[in-house]
Amino acid sequence: MKYRSLSRQTPPAVEPVTLSEAKAHCRIDSTADDAYVASLITAAREWCEQYLDRTLVYTQWVMRFDRFPTSGIEAMELPRPPMATAGTATAVSLTFTADGGTTGTYAVDQFRVDRQSTPGTVLPIYAGTWPPHRIDAGAHAVTWWAGYGNSGTDVPAAIRHAMLMLVGFWYDNRSTVLVGSISKELEFAVSSLLDSQKWGSYR
Secondary structure, eight states, X not given: OOOXXXXXEEOOXXXXXXXHHHHHHHTOOSSTTHHHHHXXXXXXXXXXXHXXXXXXXXXXXXXXXSSOOSSTTSOEEESSSOBOOSSSTTOOEEEEEOTTSOEEEOOGGGEEEESSXXXXXXXXXXXXXXXXXXXXXXXXXXXXXXXXXXXXXXXXXHHHHHHHHHHHHHHXXXXXXXXXXXXXXXXXXXXXXXXXXXXXXXX
């Protein structure tokens, strides 16, 4: 099933790497560049999430789509895994536009969620069907939480180290890198770390 749009409803409360960890990696002793280093941490997290097509720290996503799957047994895949599996950040909400144009919320006891699959999926209950709905651009939405956990330490070490490498490189190189620099070596090192976190054919 193709989706119309994907957006963050609630951003992560913390970054996978702390400011002190990034400063230690960069060997920074002063506080003068704290705001700049913090921005590099966020940029590194966004870069890694985009590369892996994953969510690192608990984030609430909203996916809008034109129609529900055509079959009651066809799963609706939720991008940017892994789905949150514990705590309060596990709620999944489905809203739809009916044929007559009214909007509604699909009752939680009428669909099931597989949080263990990659990516996570949503299906009607056994022998159930999706609600009658209008086929229209972005008329329906699903909201869910994804990420390894609510703390940076929940994120795999390989991803966190890749982030530190990116932060360190960007801190030392604030303009376009010249030919013959270490950019290719960095690219290989970072991609090798992140590739180790891929699952089968799903990144």
